[in-house]
Amino acid sequence: MTTIISTRTEASLQEVKFADLATIYNIFARELGQKELKKFRDKTTGIARILKIQAEFVEANKSKERDIAEAREINRIEADSDAARDTREETEQTFQKLNPSSTDRVNNCPNSAESAPATKNAKSRTDMETTIQIVSGQPKEGSIGDSIYTAVGSHDCDTVGKVVDWMLANYTKPRSNLPVSQSFVVGTINWFVNKGDLELGA
Numbered sequence: 001m002t003t004i005i006s007t008r009t010e011a012s013l014q015e016v017k018f019a020d021l022a023t024i025y026n027i028f029a030r031e032l033g034q035k036e037l038k039k040f041r042d043k044t045t046g047i048a049r050i051l052k053i054q055a056e057f058v059e060a061n062k063s064k065e066r067d068i069a070e071a072r073e074i075n076r077i078e079a080d081s082d083a084a085r086d087t088r089e090e091t092e093q094t095f096q097k098l099n100p101s102s103t104d105r106v107n108n109c110p111n112s113a114e115s116a117p118a119t120k121n122a123k124s125r126t127d128m129e130t131t132i133q134i135v136s137g138q139p140k141e142g143s144i145g146d147s148i149y150t151a152v153g154s155h156d157c158d159t160v161g162k163v164v165d166w167m168l169a170n171y172t173k174p175r176s177n178l179p180v181s182q183s184f185v186v187g188t189i190n191w192f193v194n195k196g197d198l199e200l201g202a
Contacts, residue, residue: 005031007054013047021046028053032060109157109166128161130200132189137197144180144188147171152198160189160200 005027008016016024021043026036032053040046134152139145144167151157151166167185172178192198 005057007058008050010047010051013050014043018043018046021050025050025053028057032057109151109155109162128159128164130160131158132160132163133158133199133201135197135199137192137195139192142174144171144173144185145192148185148189148192148198160186163189 008024013021013024019039022037022039025040025046028034028050029036034053037049040049132152134149137149139149147167147170148163151163151170155166157163157166164182164185167180168182171180171185173180189198193200
């Protein structure tokens with residue numbers, strides 16, 4: 001904690017009795033851990049020494065305040081870091097519950113009978129049973145389009161529903177590592193269909 005001691009001007013020290021100058025000086029000396037004095041050889045020297053030690057005391061207190069402020073900032077940063085880490089851990093735990101681990105993911109395309117029902121905002125079950133095939137193009141490696149092409153070309157996912165189910169089981173967003181939604185996969189399929197790279201059948 002910063003110690004508060006009143007400092008004096010040179011003019012005010014001129015009005016102090018010579019015998020009291022050493023007492024004033026020693027108040028600051030004790031705070032700074034310096035040697036105390038019994039008396040000065042004259043008043044001029046005493047006033048000069050007091051003004052000097054006062055300046056040292058003020059600077060020392062400023063240094064203490066800077067140290068305290070720095071310590072508080074470090075504690076705040078560490079607290080924010082701990083909170084961020086806790087949030088990441090909670091997100092990862094939630095993700096693990098929602099998304100199977102790599103060892104549990106589906107390698108082959110699920111049967112249509114095993115496919116999950118379509119959500120309210122996604123395509124209907126009839127649309128999910130629409131066949132799908134690759135026409136052209138090669139999406140960027142690791143992208144959602146690349147995974148859709150992999151599902152269709154390498155895992156015998158021959159309907160929209162099978163592709164969606166395989167993607168939900170196997171694909172996560174590259175940056176956030178979070179699972180994709182059914183409507184997001186369907187929207188991506190439609191985008192490639194509109195480009196002419198994928199084709200939907202009956």
